[in-house]
Amino acid sequence: MSSEVYDCIVIGAGIQGSCTAYHLAKNQKKTLLLEQFVLPHSRGSSHGQTRIIRKSYPEDFYIHMMTETYQLWAQMEKEAGVQLFRRTGLLVLGPENGDYKKIKANLQQHKVPIVLLEKEEFNKHIPNMNLTPGDGALVDTTAGLLYADRALRSAQRLFQSYGGVIKDGQKVTDINPGSVVTVATASGTYRGRSVVITAGPWANTLLANVGLELPLQVVKINVCYWGEKVPGSYHISRRFPCFVQVESKESKHHIYGFPSNEYPGLMKVCYHAGSETNPDFRDKQTDKTDIDIISRYIARCFPALEPIPAVVETCLYTNTPDTHFVLDRHPTHSNIIIGAGFSGHGFKFGPLIGKILYELSMGQAPSYDLSPFRIARFQHRQKSAL
Numbered sequence: 001m002s003s004e005v006y007d008c009i010v011i012g013a014g015i016q017g018s019c020t021a022y023h024l025a026k027n028q029k030k031t032l033l034l035e036q037f038v039l040p041h042s043r044g045s046s047h048g049q050t051r052i053i054r055k056s057y058p059e060d061f062y063i064h065m066m067t068e069t070y071q072l073w074a075q076m077e078k079e080a081g082v083q084l085f086r087r088t089g090l091l092v093l094g095p096e097n098g099d100y101k102k103i104k105a106n107l108q109q110h111k112v113p114i115v116l117l118e119k120e121e122f123n124k125h126i127p128n129m130n131l132t133p134g135d136g137a138l139v140d141t142t143a144g145l146l147y148a149d150r151a152l153r154s155a156q157r158l159f160q161s162y163g164g165v166i167k168d169g170q171k172v173t174d175i176n177p178g179s180v181v182t183v184a185t186a187s188g189t190y191r192g193r194s195v196v197i198t199a200g201p202w203a204n205t206l207l208a209n210v211g212l213e214l215p216l217q218v219v220k221i222n223v224c225y226w227g228e229k230v231p232g233s234y235h236i237s238r239r240f241p242c243f244v245q246v247e248s249k250e251s252k253h254h255i256y257g258f259p260s261n262e263y264p265g266l267m268k269v270c271y272h273a274g275s276e277t278n279p280d281f282r283d284k285q286t287d288k289t290d291i292d293i294i295s296r297y298i299a300r301c302f303p304a305l306e307p308i309p310a311v312v313e314t315c316l317y318t319n320t321p322d323t324h325f326v327l328d329r330h331p332t333h334s335n336i337i338i339g340a341g342f343s344g345h346g347f348k349f350g351p352l353i354g355k356i357l358y359e360l361s362m363g364q365a366p367s368y369d370l371s372p373f374r375i376a377r378f379q380h381r382q383k384s385a386l
């Protein structure tokens with residue numbers, strides 16, 4: 001074992017761990033970032049070209065957090081000298097009385113600039129798309145997309161430029177709590193005054209080492225790309241926005257997509273649900289119900305797309321029962337910090353999550369009210385003996 005003691009060891013180099021490490025090193029903390037796979041990799045939740053960034057949430061606390069998050073992304077863009085955010089607007093659609101109504105009211109209450117689209121003028125703004133009768137439609141004009149792979153690389157590169165150390169290809173196999181925490185991998189043992197666990201779909205595997213089990217469900221998401229019948233019909237350069245259909249005839253779960261940009265002639269449209277999986281054996285899943293749901297939605301609402309996917313990739317969600325994140329200290333070891341359960345919507349918050357986990361790991365008061373994110377909310381479900 002090396003005699004070196006880090007201020008913090010971050011386990012897991014997805015967007016949350018990489019952003020946490022970035023804040024730590026930027027604040028002169030001696031930090032080690034450990035990753036089980038050789039970087040970059042596509043087996044967790046943070047790979048792929050794009051993610052939606054938006055204030056369109058029904059909950060106040062997420063809108064509130066997004067104000068600073070946009071600033072932190074802009075700051076990271078500046079430091080990295082790389083474009084990470086592209087404003088496309090986000091088209092939000094759904095039956096007037098459901099979640100759509102809550103999102104609209106929340107955006108209006110928080111004075112987020114939006115444009116309400118009446119059905120008569122819908123196609124003037126959004127060509128090649130059919131608005132479902134009875135659905136409301138609005139555009140959150142501040143929203144857009146994040147270049148995800150680039151953002152992840154930028155956080156890791158900045159972390160290293162501030163003196164941080166990344167050791168990839170090193171799976172953590174044991175964690176021994178104490179005032180100095182010992183973390184073991186097959187290649188070495190490391191010591192840190194604090195540890196942040198941001199292990200994505202593997203969170204519970206790691207937490208078992210510190211006597212904790214959270215009610216997390218790992219879900220495989222099919223990331224589907226659909227061919228444009230006329231290439232360019234939904235292209236980003238034609239100002240087609242990102243969209244979220246919050247509920248639809250086909251499903252109560254979101255269907256969401258991005259303007260075509262990543263692969264020429266293809267538009268990414270996905271379903272916000274999938275089948276439960278084991279992150280180490282996920283390719284055994286063959287359920288295609290989700291793809292059928294998107295197909296039917298596309299046939300009905302996107303007349304200029306082929307309703308059969310041209311490319312299907314995979315990505316994992318780690319869901320909590322209420323879909324809110326876990327941002328907390330370990331209940332008995334206060335220098336072990338947990339960031340988990342990002343439930344398919346955590347990427348956009350990366351730099352703010354990183355700041356919050358940094359604050360917790362340094363024993364500081366967090367800048368936000370973390371009550372929606374506490375482990376204690378699962379008390380009745382927890383299987384741990386704590």
Ligand SMILES: Cc1cc2nc3c(=O)[nH]c(=O)nc-3n(C[C@H](O)[C@H](O)[C@H](O)COP(=O)(O)OP(=O)(O)OC[C@H]3O[C@@H](n4cnc5c(N)ncnc54)[C@H](O)[C@@H]3O)c2cc1C
Pocket residue numbers: 011012013014015016017034035036037043044045046047050051052053170171172173198199200201202203206221222223270315316317339340342343344345346347348349
């Ligand atoms: C298809 C899809 C679409 C999404 N769309 C959006 C969106 O539009 N907007 C949005 O905001 N969010 C979105 N999300 C959610 C977002 O991408 C995730 O919330 C986020 O990437 C989670 O990051 P993470 O760091 O927690 O997990 P991960 O990226 O999985 O990182 C965890 C890391 O820990 C490592 N690790 C695990 N165990 C160990 C160990 N024992 N030792 C060392 N390392 C370990 C893993 O290898 C992994 O690299 C989407 C997710 C998916 C899958």
Ligand SMILES: O=C(O)[C@@H]1CCCCN1
Pocket residue numbers: 052053054244254256272344345346
């Ligand atoms: O976090 C987001 O913004 C998207 C919305 C749709 C579902 C997937 N995640």
